[in-house]
Amino acid sequence: MTGGRPRTAIGTFGTIRVDRRGGRCVAETRFRDLDGRLRKVTATASTPAAARSLVKERLLNRSGYGSGGQLTLASSFGDLTALWLADLDLRDLTAGTKESYGDIVRLHVLPAFESFTLGEITTGRVEWFLKSEAAVSHSRAMHARTVLNLMFGFALRHDAISRNPVEGTSQRRKPKQVPQALTPDQITAIRRAAANWRTGDGQPGPKSDGQVRDLIEVLLGTGMRPGEALALRRCDITDGPGGMVVRVTGTVVHRKSTGLIRQPHPKSESSIRSIPVPDFAAAVIRRRLAAVKSGDPDRLIFASRNGGPLNPYNVRRTFRDMVMDAGLEDAGISLRWYRRTAATVIARSMGTDAAATFLGHTSTAITEGHYIEPDPTIDHTPAAYLERTLNPGAEQDLLLSAPASADEEAQLAALIDDDDGDGAVRAGSD
Template sequence: MRRTGRLTKAETRIRDADGRVRRVTASAPSAAAARQRLHDKLRTRPAFGRGGTLSADSPFPSLVALWLEDLDLQDLAEGTKESYRDLLRLHVLPAFENFMLGEITTGRVESFLKSQLALSYSRAMHSRSILNLLFGFALRNDALARNPVEGTSQLRKPKNTPQALTLEQVAAIRKAAAEWRTAPGLPGPKSDGQVRDLIELLLGTGMRPGEALALRPCDVRDTEQGMVVRVTGTVVFRKATGLIRQTHPKTASSVRDIPVPEFAAVVIRRRMRTLRPDEGERTIFANRTGGVLNPYNVRRTFREMVELAGLGDTGISLRWYRRTAATVIARGLGTDAAATFLGHTSSAITEGHYIEPDPTTDHAPAAHLERALRPTAPVPDALDSSGCFGEQLELEALFDVEDEAEGGDADA
């Protein structure tokens, strides 16, 4: 600090991000004013070596804008990118848009995540993930010295016991689906049976709803052992194009062959008979113009069917059919069989990555689902946790063999 004429000059030396030491000065009429002006100058000067793109004084929206530009260049599914953009726009940006990066402390992030957790565990987890990505980007650009998300509390997932449909619920919804909008004199279009058929397919294959809506005739083959369908896509909504059939399902392990029980195969064959030979790549479930069926309309119709069945207060959704198929297979054939049937990644990484897959299709799950969930005379203990269901199926198979040997009718 030195006096030069009427002004006092404050001076310091600072090492910049590029490692070089530089002199910084500021002058003012008084020593206190010169010192304050020097502090302001240090705080606002560009950070040499990083271009000054982001700093602790950058507003949060600037970080978001740069991160979104980087996101567009990343090799991610477009659906994932859209989810990130929506989460930022709807939840994260409104909470921090008035803060500078240096003002977003661990305490502020903790308070925000707790408010999200009070609404939904899923929303809180997604918000935490997106904040981690944002502040990781800020760290890589030398805007911050630490990630404020790192010190926040662990988000504890509330206990949630998966529920499967009971046989009584399956039968009640089947009846309601068959009767939905079939009464004479109702205004509006009659039922085209698509949702009625869809729930049979979901029950018999354990597909995700989007996968079932994306099924095409070219994905179906009838073999001597029974029908097999291959999951190759799913129906998704894109802001740029609207509803489309995506050419791949949710994950790589979701591409799979599914043996179909006869009660669901009947539905597929009936729907395929309404299509022309040149429509092999059109979805089996379609709107009036031949495009993919809207999942929103399907869910709305299904809710009306659930209400008609007197089950409106149960929370039953189309996802319950996937749980039901998984539960039946797990009870009778084990958890690994259910995971394979549903297209989940196996816990045996070695088997999944290093052993050549068996090209044959195991039709035992389809036979199991057929006996357990067929519309006529289903096995009553299919969803019972007593562990006797698998033994009952083995006894039934034995009795069938004995009936054939004695010349009797095995289906009687």
């Protein structure tokens, strides 16, 4: 049949008509329900505008999408949140991801939308919220957008809404940031401050046990993430005539359900790697192994008094004190800079592909990743460059002293872009 009036889509309504009847205004339209049938919806008020507004309110609260299910257009955002979080618990995701998503919803997303029904949350409202989050930080806005997209996708699959309001929001570009490596002078200043931290007489609090001082040398010589270095065990270290090699197999994380634990896998599959260690960092690891009295192969080389993992928060706090003692508190230096520094040395001496492999990033071609058998041999050349450049007794090296080119800045930014920084960032802080 052609030429007729187009059929009203399910969950939508036609023209709203207003008639006067006995001094009152009656608004009327037809709504096509989930079963495909058209049904009349009316509302009566004293003025045409009031009657139209009332019939629209009734249409909004009508059980169209999600009829017979747990969610409808009239459901509150809080109802969607509760159901989505319950579904999230059943998903095959890491505990850290579930915890992070839950924190983002609880701290940022739910407070912004809890007063709305699903039918009232428009693309414009989501856009306004994301802009307000971006004013705080880009990462916070992107995390909120990811969670909202998942939540409304859940509502869409349950026929509670006709479209995902997140899809129409504007794309947000990450502000350009130039990754910074430590200069030779900064490395020397922090080394001196770390060696002297809490070693003098008359200072309040316990004396330094040297663990953070040793940790930054290991980070500088291996390019590991702080959590990866804190997760190193005896069994992860091989020391032979050809030099020392450490195997990255885990990371230290804090979970609400379990507290501080050594997670038996690092950030990603590509992060599982073997790293040749330069002599200056290998000497630190050997000293730590000698100080650990336990012969347990699973014993952490950086550990608390009871043998458990060190708290990354406490490690970062101690490091900030060392940076202040070095007079560099205004430079913005964090533990992340040690990974950047190792990446810079390797990239400038051997190229960005070698740096990517050293850091445990997946930047090789798909052919190498899926069709070529991996080479089990370990190239000790990166350790040689790190030893020559970063050894405490080394002369100033041009690898860190030279200014970065524009191409190098872009390449290093891409290399280090997926890092988790100085530990897991909690939702609500940046």
